[in-house]
Amino acid sequence: MKTKILIIDDDKALTYSLKRVLSQDYGVFIGNNSKEAFEILSKEDISFLLLDYKLGDEDGLEVLEKVKSLYPDLPTVMMTAYGTNNTLINAIKKGAEDFIFKPIEVDEIKAIINKYIDKNVPFSDQGYIKIPDYPVDELIIGTSNQIKDILKMVANIAKTDTPVLITGESGTGKELIANLIQSNSNRSDKPYIVLNCAAIPFELLESELFGYEKGAFSGAFKSKPGKFELADTGTIFLDEIGELPFKLQSKLLRFIQNGVVEKLGATSFKKVDVRIIAATNRNLKELVEEGKFRLDLFYRLNVINIHIPPLRNRKEDIRHLLFYFIKKYSNEVGKNISYISSDVLNMLENYNWPGNVRELQNVIRKIIILAKNNCIDEDSIYFIKNSAGDCDLTTDNLIKWIFENFKTNTLNEFISYIEKKLIQEALKIHNGNRSKTAENLGISRVTLNEKINKYGLFNQ
Numbered sequence: 001m002k003t004k005i006l007i008i009d010d011d012k013a014l015t016y017s018l019k020r021v022l023s024q025d026y027g028v029f030i031g032n033n034s035k036e037a038f039e040i041l042s043k044e045d046i047s048f049l050l051l052d053y054k055l056g057d058e059d060g061l062e063v064l065e066k067v068k069s070l071y072p073d074l075p076t077v078m079m080t081a082y083g084t085n086n087t088l089i090n091a092i093k094k095g096a097e098d099f100i101f102k103p104i105e106v107d108e109i110k111a112i113i114n115k116y117i118d119k120n121v122p123f124s125d126q127g128y129i130k131i132p133d134y135p136v137d138e139l140i141i142g143t144s145n146q147i148k149d150i151l152k153m154v155a156n157i158a159k160t161d162t163p164v165l166i167t168g169e170s171g172t173g174k175e176l177i178a179n180l181i182q183s184n185s186n187r188s189d190k191p192y193i194v195l196n197c198a199a200i201p202f203e204l205l206e207s208e209l210f211g212y213e214k215g216a217f218s219g220a221f222k223s224k225p226g227k228f229e230l231a232d233t234g235t236i237f238l239d240e241i242g243e244l245p246f247k248l249q250s251k252l253l254r255f256i257q258n259g260v261v262e263k264l265g266a267t268s269f270k271k272v273d274v275r276i277i278a279a280t281n282r283n284l285k286e287l288v289e290e291g292k293f294r295l296d297l298f299y300r301l302n303v304i305n306i307h308i309p310p311l312r313n314r315k316e317d318i319r320h321l322l323f324y325f326i327k328k329y330s331n332e333v334g335k336n337i338s339y340i341s342s343d344v345l346n347m348l349e350n351y352n353w354p355g356n357v358r359e360l361q362n363v364i365r366k367i368i369i370l371a372k373n374n375c376i377d378e379d380s381i382y383f384i385k386n387s388a389g390d391c392d393l394t395t396d397n398l399i400k401w402i403f404e405n406f407k408t409n410t411l412n413e414f415i416s417y418i419e420k421k422l423i424q425e426a427l428k429i430h431n432g433n434r435s436k437t438a439e440n441l442g443i444s445r446v447t448l449n450e451k452i453n454k455y456g457l458f459n460q
Contacts, residue, residue, distance in 0.1 A: 002027040003117055004044055008037045008063065009052040009079065014104075018050075021106050026113065034063045041071065048113050050100075053080040053087055061090055068095035075116035079104070081132075088148070089184055092155035101143045128339040128375060134324045139176050139183075141324045142317035146309050150177065157304055158184035163256070165241075165301045166279040168308030170442030171358030174279040177306060178237045181277060190234030193227045198243035198444045199435045206248055210255075212264035220265070228261050232272040241301065242282030243444040246292060253297045276301070281442055311353045311360065318349050321357060325364035326376070333368060340376040347381075420455045423448070427457065 004027040009015050012032060019028045029044060031037030033055060040046070049067065053060040060078065067076055078091040078099040088099055097116055100109065134141070140151065157164065158181050166174045175194070182192050200208055211226030227236055238244075244252065255261065256276065260269045278301050287293035311318060322345070330337040353359050371380045406413040422441065430436040438448040451457075 003047045004029065005048040005050065005113060006031060006037060006040055006044075006046045007050045008032075008034070008055065008060075009050075010054075010056040010058075011052070014102075018104070018109070022109070022113075025110065034058055034066070037063070038066075038070075041067075041074075046071075046074065047117050049074055049076040050109070050113075051076055051078055051096075053078055053091070061094055064091065064094050064096055077112055077116065088151045089155050089158075089180070092152055093184075099148065128341055128377075129345060131323050131326050131338055131340060134320075134327045139180050140173065141320050142314065143320055144314040144317045146314045147317060150306055150308065153304075153306055154180050154184065157181065159186055161275045162303050163275070163301055164277045164304045164306060165284075166277065166306045166308065167284075168279075168281065169310050169356055170281045171356030172308040172310060173357050174281075174308060175237070175239060177308065178239075178277045178279060182235045182237070185235065185275070187234050187275060191231050192234055193231040193236045194239065195227050195236065196239045196439055198240035199439045201435075201445065202245050202248075205245065206251070207264055209248070210251070210261055210263055213266045215265060217264065223263075226261060226263065228255060228274055229263075229270060229272055231274045233274075235275045235277060238276065238278040240280060240282075240439075240442075240444070241278040242280035242284055242287055242293065244293075246294070249294045249297050253294060253300060256297075256300045311356045315349065318353070318360070319345070321360055322348055322364060325361050326368065329365050329368040335368060335371060336374050337368060337371055337376060338374045341378065344376055344378060344381060419451065420457070423451055423455065423457060 002025070005022070006029045007015050007018055008031045010032050015030045015032065019030055022028050026048075029040045029046065031040055051060055051064055051067070055063060064076060064078065067074065072095070075097050076095065078087070078096045079102055080087045080091075080099060081102045091099055098112060100112060140147065142148075154177065164178075164181060166177050168174050178194075182188060195208065197205065207224070207226065209226050209228060211224050211229055212220050214220055214223045251262065258271075259273065260271050262269050284293050284298050284302070288295045288298055311321075322340075326337055326340070348360075348363075355362075367376060367380055402410065402414050406417070423437070426437045426440050427434075430440065434445055434448055434452075438445045441448065443451075
């Protein structure tokens with residue numbers, strides 16, 4: 001006897017197609033609305049439910065909630081057209097086991113059905129591709145298994161007060177994940193304080209974190225609360241925690257252990273209730289081995305670790321991110337960019353994006369600004385140059401340019417060349433402000449100063 005599955009979707013063409021391809025393996029029932037679906041559920045022994053997020057005038061999440069109240073053990077997977085955070089987070093919070101993105105591939109849906117019973121259709125390859133209408137107010141975009149797993153984890157941990165350590169390369173979206181955790185937490189309406197540990201000079205960082213009393217040091221003319229005190233009852237996000245000076249790490253550890261704020265110059269201490277989310281692009285275990293980061297602090301921060309893989313390791317997300325940013329920046333500059341050349345799309349998808357989502361975002365913004373019509377083609381990317389000089393984004397052209405220009409000690413010379421060019425450009429963008437430059441580059445101010453000295457960039 002075939003396992004019975006139920007598909008709830010108001011798109012009759014889709015349900016017909018799914019039933020046709022799945023019926024050889026499963027007993028397939030179709031509900032084009034919630035009334036039909038609950039009639040089937042009351043009569044049939046359904047082992048798996050596939051539910052669309054939008055059911056005409058009905059809200060798929062409300063249907064999900066009712067399904068879970070009546071059939072709490074029924075594995076339910078949501079279908080959605082976009083890899084957006086609100087849909088996915090809310091679906092998991094309301095009991096969905098998983099989610100799948102339209103258009104649906106047969107092998108993928110069969111794999112996910114078998115996964116829960118057992119306890120992306122490519123765009124056109126030729127010509128021009130129409131840009132889908134992606135919503136432009138989402139935090140996280142992606143359909144890869146890595147992103148799905150991260151969103152599931154966010155849904156599961158958001159309501160707790162457990163410390164979270166978010167790791168990943170620069171530009172992968174660590175702050176976005178922190179914001180997503182906070183916005184879905186029980187503290188979402190409480191203070192949310194963000195502090196970049198690499199952007200504040202060492203001599204000021206302690207007073208920024210813990211505050212000070214009047215007269216604590218020269219220039220302390222009045223008392224000032226620190227970030228931990230300001231975050232009381234809420235959340236603090238400590239970005240670039242790997243740059244926290246070693247001398248301050250013991251004081252942060254004491255705060256995590258007892259929740260007591262020790263202001264500079266204070267004779268009494270204040271207890272506060274603060275959830276800590278930290279992030280870093282550094283390998284904290286290596287820093288521990290080098291004696292630059294306390295092991296006990298690492299364990300306190302790393303209760304829950306969310307690692308965001310680089311974009312090159314989740315290439316299926318690139319297309320969705322491209323379309324998202326095209327729509328976002330088209331709206332911002334008042335353009336109607338509706339199509340992209342298949343060749344250009346293929347080139348952008350096959351680029352490794354060493355700067356991750358941030359680099360992709362900046363490239364698309366520039367493309368949109370320079371676009372002369374409603375289509376992104378080769379003319380649109382003519383002026384998009386790689387930091388290495390006059391080469392385009394294709395890997396082959398970049399490698400060819402490197403070997404033509406660096407004939408001895410190629411790797412080290414090219415890395416130094418790129419590093420110098422990036423620092424020069426970042427200093428120009430931020431008008432010589434070293435704190436902002438360091439933050440933009442994802443390095444500490446100390447490291448930036450060392451590299452400025454190395455390359456003689458004092459007058460930038």
